[in-house]
Amino acid sequence: MTTTAGQLTQLTAGTLVPFGGDRFTTVDAALAAAFQPGDRLYVVHDDGALLHVPAAVSDAVTTSVSAAVEAAQAMRSVPAAQVAAFYRAFADGLVAAWDAIAQANAEDVTRAEALGRSTTRLRIDADVRDQMADGLRGWADLVEKAASDDAPAPRVTHADWHVDVVTAPLGVIGFVFEGRPNVLADAAGVLATGNTAVLRIGGDALGTATAIVEHALAPALRGAGLPDGAISLVTSRERSAGWALFSDRRLSLAVVRGSGAAVAQLAAVARQAGTPVSAHGTGGAWLVADESADTARFASVVRHSLDRKVCNTLNVAAIPRSRAAELVPVLLAAADEAAAARGTVARVHVVAGSEQWLPAGELERTIDVHRAEGVVAEPRASVLASDELGREWEWENTPELSVVVVEDVAEAVALFNAYSPRFVASLVGTDAAAWDAFLGAVDAPFVGDGFTRWVDGQYALDQPELGLSNWEHGRLLGRAGVLTGADLTTRRLVARTATDQHR
Incomplete structure (x- = not known):
């Protein structure tokens, strides 16, 4: 041919x-x-x-990847003390330059609002700054601890030779993430295991990210004597920058997080280039009430799982038929309490067949819903098809969730496994047997017995995360479903022989 x-x-x-x-x-x-x-x-x-x-765009991305490849080679000989110094300098730089970073963020927020975009995850404040700095200092401690660990590597011993199994960096990590500027600090975790990274952030947050790089990250790299290309930010709002990055075959791993459709497309681009991909897309937690659920605790769990919209926010609540008359109103009241803290009323979607347990008038009632494009009048409650239970509600200041009444926990688990992104599942109840059955049957990497917002790498594991894996998109390199810089290693086999030999 x-x-x-x-x-x-x-x-x-x-x-x-x-x-x-x-x-x-x-x-x-x-x-x-x-x-x-x-x-x-x-x-x-x-x-x-x-x-x-x-x-x-292609040329800019290629230049960044080339610098990261060169830096990855240099990182092999960088002492741990320099990496730890980088993390502490980055943390200090964030605090010292926060006024400039906050100003850049305010400008990003204004621009996003003018375009009718969501700003829930874009806004940063002093609490976010402190969390970022704490995470970076945590990495410094972990790097120093790993360097001082004198435990021997796993070894397989033969008659006159042996093989040691040691860890090694993956290489260049391509990381595309949504418009959350604080993720820039999380991404710096790749240096802890000797990797380098090329980052592309959502366009709405580019000004904030650029300010973080200019005022804190880049000076920290220089001050610690690390290679220039160790971490770089692609300064383009073009979506095509992500496509170009994930098409570069020199990447050792592609990490993507954001909305489901965008994540799926970028993951496909990476796979076609032959690059392993760790995709972190659709979120939304499910909360199931067992028949034994304590009413007050159930209400508290709902309220604390709706404090803000992130990937681990309560998205679907399943209530057993035997307790529906009692717990559906409790659920709505608790959701309204969470909404009241934001000056709103909760928006509810009820699966067809479950609406009979709503208080009278909820389907006809109209409320003000705060959307990215502004405040709009919508029904307080509306009917949802069961096959829409996997939809993640991306809300601003109006907490939004789906509700379904089920026969029992087993039916709730079946719905979760069929329709959810298989991400976060929580069961509230006092029946130990029901909990054991739930844990064994539910197909989720994050399973709890209370509020859902514990699912966070820094909160749960004291390590800033690159992403939280849902099992819909696989678990590549995500130990326990959390991907951090510490996970980005491969194995090397090192043989030491006493004599020459032939097999």
């Missing part, structure tokens, strides 16, 4: 592009007009999406 290969310099509208082995998509007029010599085009073989990367 004869094939012809060449450089793609232009696109023609109407051109068929094959994908997935037996399907095709078509180049449209807008893509054909936009494509210029030096640009790149990728086709996602999952769905045929055509991804256009302008040459300037």
Whole structure:
């Protein structure tokens, strides 16, 4: 078979592009007009999406990855004391430069609000600053502790030779994450295990992230004598920067977190490049009430699981039919308490067939719901199809959740395993046998017996996280479902022989 290969310099509208082995998509007029010599085009073989990367974006990403590759080689000989010094300097720099960083964040928030975007995860304050600094100082302590650990490596011994199993860095980590500026500090954890990183943050948070790099991260790298490319930020708001980064075959691992659709697409790009990917997408916690649930504790769990919208926020509550008349009103009242702290009333979606347990008038009642685009009038409660239970509610100041009434815990678990992203599951009850059955049956990496917001790497494990794995997208490199810088290692086998030998 004869094939012809060449450089793609232009696109023609109407051109068929094959994908997935037996399907095709078509180049449209807008893509054909936009494509210029030096640009790149990728086709996602999952769905045929055509991804256009302008040459300037591709060149910027390539430059950052090249610097990270060079830095990864240099990091092999960097003493642990320098890495620890970097973390402490980064933490100190955050505190010292916080006024400039906070100003950049205020500008990002203003811009996002003008565009009708969500700012829930974009806003940072002094509490976030302190959490970031504490996490960085924690990494410094862990690096020093690991360096002082004189425990021998696992060894397999033979008659006149032995093999040691030792850890080694993965290399360059590509990390694309949503517009949460504090994740920049979490991502710095890759240096703890000798890796380097190229980061791309959501465009809404780019100003804040750039300020963090300029005023705290970059000076800390220089002050500790670490290579310039050890951690770099791609300063582009173009979504194509993420595609370009994950298409670079020099990455050792691609980490992506954010919304479900965007995460799935970026994960597909990385897989097509042959790069292992750790994807952290759709979130939302499920809370199940057992028949033995204490009413007051159930209310407290609901209230504390709705304090703010993040991936581990309560998203679905399942209540047994035998307690529905009592617990559904308790659930709504507790959700309203959480909402009242934000000056709102909770928004509820009730699975069809469960609406009979709502207090009278809730389906007809209208409330003000705070959305990214502004305040809108919506029903207090509306009916939801059961196959929509996997939907994550991305709310601003109005807590929002789904409610389903079930026969028992077993039915709740079946719904969770069928429709949820298989992320966080919690059971409230006093029956030990019910808890054991729940733990054994529910397909989730994070299982608890109370409030759901404990699912956080820094809060639960004292380590800033790169992501929290849901089992919908797999558990690659995520020990216990949490991926941190400490997880980013591989194994080397080192043989020492006493005599030459032949097998």
